[in-house]
Amino acid sequence: xxxxxxxxxxxxxxxxxxxxxxxxxxxxxxxxxxxxxxxxxxxxxxxxxxxxxxxxxxxxxxxxxxxxxxxxxxxxxxxxxxxxxxxxxxxxxxxxxxxxxxxxxxxxxxxxxxxxxxxxxxxxxxxxx
Amino acid sequence: xxxxxxxxxxxxxxxxxxxxxxxxxxxxxxxxxxxxxxxxxxxxxxxxxxxxxxxxxxxxxxxxxxxxxxxxxxxxxxxxxxxxxxxxxxxxxxxxxxxxxxxxxxxxxxxxxxxxxxxxxxxxxxxxxxxxxxxxxxxxxxxxxxxxxxxxxxxxxxxxxxxxxxxxxxxxxxxxxxxxxxxxxxxxxxxxxxxxxxxxxxxxxxxxxxxxxxxxxxxxxxxxxxxxxxxxxxxxxxxxxxxxxxxxxxxxxxxxxxxxxxxxxxxxxxxxxxxxxxxxxxxxxxxxxxxxxxxxxxxxxxxxxxxxxxxxxxxxxxxxxxxxxxxxxxxxxxxxxxxxxxxxxxxxxxxxxxxxxxxxxxxxxxxxxxxxxxxxxx
Numbered sequence: 132x133x134x135x136x137x138x139x140x141x142x143x144x145x146x147x148x149x150x151x152x153x154x155x156x157x158x159x160x161x162x163x164x165x166x167x168x169x170x171x172x173x174x175x176x177x178x179x180x181x182x183x184x185x186x187x188x189x190x191x192x193x194x195x196x197x198x199x200x201x202x203x204x205x206x207x208x209x210x211x212x213x214x215x216x217x218x219x220x221x222x223x224x225x226x227x228x229x230x231x232x233x234x235x236x237x238x239x240x241x242x243x244x245x246x247x248x249x250x251x252x253x254x255x256x257x258x259x260x
Numbered sequence: 261x262x263x264x265x266x267x268x269x270x271x272x273x274x275x276x277x278x279x280x281x282x283x284x285x286x287x288x289x290x291x292x293x294x295x296x297x298x299x300x301x302x303x304x305x306x307x308x309x310x311x312x313x314x315x316x317x318x319x320x321x322x323x324x325x326x327x328x329x330x331x332x333x334x335x336x337x338x339x340x341x342x343x344x345x346x347x348x349x350x351x352x353x354x355x356x357x358x359x360x361x362x363x364x365x366x367x368x369x370x371x372x373x374x375x376x377x378x379x380x381x382x383x384x385x386x387x388x389x390x391x392x393x394x395x396x397x398x399x400x401x402x403x404x405x406x407x408x409x410x411x412x413x414x415x416x417x418x419x420x421x422x423x424x425x426x427x428x429x430x431x432x433x434x435x436x437x438x439x440x441x442x443x444x445x446x447x448x449x450x451x452x453x454x455x456x457x458x459x460x461x462x463x464x465x466x467x468x469x470x471x472x473x474x475x476x477x478x479x480x481x482x483x484x485x486x487x488x489x490x491x492x493x494x495x496x497x498x499x500x501x502x503x504x505x506x507x508x509x510x511x512x513x514x515x516x517x518x519x520x521x522x523x524x525x526x527x528x529x530x531x532x533x534x535x536x537x538x539x540x541x542x543x544x545x546x547x548x549x550x551x552x553x554x555x556x557x558x559x560x561x562x563x564x565x566x567x568x569x570x571x572x573x574x575x576x577x578x579x580x581x582x583x584x585x586x587x588x589x590x591x592x593x594x595x596x597x598x599x600x601x602x603x604x605x606x607x608x609x610x611x612x613x614x615x616x617x618x619x620x621x622x623x624x625x626x627x628x629x630x631x632x633x634x635x636x637x638x
Contacts, residue, residue: 151491152514166414176298176410179514184490184561212300215536219490219559225545226556232539238506238522239482239570239595 148197149190151183156197163201170209171195184219187211263454264290264426266612267446269433269469270462271297272304273409273598274590276416277605278459280338283423285613290453291425292446294432294465297417298410301532303463303597306484306566307409308508308520310499311599312349314369314376314401317575320600321372323620327603328403334602340415342407343513347497349404350379350387352551354394358503366399376401390495390554406499406510409598416605428453433462435472436587443586447472457612459588464529464569466591473584478629479571479592483527484520485540487563489555491515500551507547517555519548522595525565534565570594572629578604579617579625588612589626 144157158178168174171181171194180194181187187194191211199205216225266282268275271293279291298304311331313324335342353362359380366378379387380397387400421427428450437445437452445452460466464481496511506521523540527533541563549556571577574594581587588611590604597604607618 166418172300173296173298177414182488182514182516182562184559186561214562214564216541216560216563219561221557221559222489222545222548223556225541225560226549227542229539229542229546232542234539235524235537235543238540238544239484239524 148193149178149180149183149187151185151189152179152181154178154180154190159194159197160201163198169198169202169204171198172209172212174198175211181211186214186217261445261452261454264288265455266290266457266459267292267453267455268459268461269446270294270460270466270591271413271417271427271429272302272461272463273307273413273416273601274593274604275459275461276413276420277602278461278590278608279425279605280416280420280423281606281609282612283420283425285609287609287612289420289425290428290455291417291420292428292431292433292448292453294430294462296429297413299532300564301527301534301567303566303568303593304409304413305564306486306568307598308486308510308518309406309409309512309598310349310404310508310510310520311344311346311407312401312404312499313374313599314349314399314404315351315365315501316596318368318372319623320575321369321374323600323603323607325373326607326620327600330602330606331405331407331599334412338415338419340411340418342412342415344405344407345497345513346403346405348400348402349499349501350384350398350400351501351503352384352391352395352398353503354392354396355504356396359397362397362399362503369399369401374401375403388496388498388500390552391500392551392553395551404499406512407598408512412598416602433469435469436584438473438584441584443584455586457586457588459590459608461590463591463593464567466569466589470589473587475581477569477577477589477592477626479569479577479594481527481529481567482570482595483525483534483565483567484595485523485525485536485544485563485565487519487541487544487560489517489519489558490561492517492558495554496552502547502551505547505551506544507551509548509552516561517548517558519544519560521547527565527567529567532567534567536563536565568593568595576600576604576624577626578608578621580611581626
């Protein structure tokens with residue numbers, strides 16, 4: 132690669148690729164080179180590209196192209212893993228009718244939130260047996 | 261045959277930190293994983309990233325304190341941004357009848373060396389703006405905090421690589437070669453790796469690997485749900501828990517609120533497939549609003565499920581086996597292995613290099629289960 136293209140290549144490193152999370156091309160390149168990430172979902176987990184409100188709808192193609200170019204490997208075989216609820220839903224909307232669900236009856240016991248004295252009944256937490 | 265002094269099976273927080281501290285001590289180590297680090301569906305995935313000492317079994321608190329001391333310099337040690345924030349954690353209650361028990365726990369943990377305090381009423385609401393008004397008291401520990409699990413695991417792997425550790429990804433362990441009651445190699449799908457020590461740190465999947473030795477690991481899996489909101493300006497620096505309610509809440513540096521708390525999903529560990537339960541999402545959302553009302557209007561952008569291994573007594577299995585010699589277990593962390601992972605890794609590396617098993621991990625040997633069943637049968 133000549134000096135000229137090298138410089139131009141770096142010029143674009145400030146370019147924001149994931150607008151939701153503010154991830155630049157330079158950060159994506161660095162991640163691919165340093166971590167050895169070779170799939171778009173690995174890159175996502177390390178840089179947060181695609182983790183914001185649009186869930187990668189805007190940046191997926193660009194991240195894919197950068198990954199393919201930098202890693203010199205076809206990356207397009209795997210799309211961003213889509214996560215429910217797919218579109219952002221306000222916490223209050225999601226909570227609507229929460230008492231109507233029979234399943235689950237409560238969360239799994241986590242020591243942190245268990246009532247510290249066994250004589251005081253824990254409200255809803257299942258003790259694992 | 262390929263050989264390595266130590267083979268570590270499973271590249272989560274425990275395996276990756278163990279590999280790092282071994283490599284740092286100059287030990288030849290190979291870290292293998294069925295897939296790759298930070299692959300989906302695993303315990304690392306289900307991790308909410310809390311780095312806490314409080315609310316643990318008393319037996320575990322020395323290990324937690326030791327680990328937090330490692331955490332405070334971990335970003336410098338690993339030369340990576342782990343999004344680690346040591347801004348405190350408070351476990352709150354809205355139930356007056358729970359306050360004496362909470363106070364007892366605070367006193368017990370103070371006696372174990374934690375600088376934890378019971379904070380009540382307006383003092384609590386001054387400490388944490390945005391708590392629901394009906395919250396009455398909480399246990400506040402300023403040295404608890406949170407970090408990004410995916411970055412942390414990856415940073416350990418990277419740092420281990422720089423120290424000379426070797427890796428084999430997409431390389432499932434299938435069992436062990438035993439000679440004279442001693443491990444001499446780990447069998448993998450891609451051939452055997454000769455070794456002096458094998459460390460089994462593969463979360464729930466450890467069970468199938470241990471079964472090849474007729475060793476039954478006494479745990480079951482739980483698929484745990486996590487949710488995260490869209491980013492908002494920083495309002496919450498602490499981690500929040502709520503006695504008797506399923507929630508752990510924190511705001512991460514990117515602005516999103518991470519909501520855990522043990523709400524279950526569905527999962528099939530065979531193929532790592534996981535599914536969300538609508539009831540869990542709804543109830544977790546309601547709990548969130550009940551604790552921190554201003555989050556009502558913030559959108560949830562992602563929810564997911566990861567698989568964690570829970571032992572019967574909800575404590576991890578850590579330590580060497582007597583038979584076969586050379587096999588070290590570090591698994592079944594029961595939903596709270598992230599914070600203590602670096603400590604376990606460091607102490608297991610110490611065991612491999614010196615032969616001394618630290619008192620901090622001695623209580624967690626698998627022998628405790630056989631003792632228990634003997635007692636029960638008597």
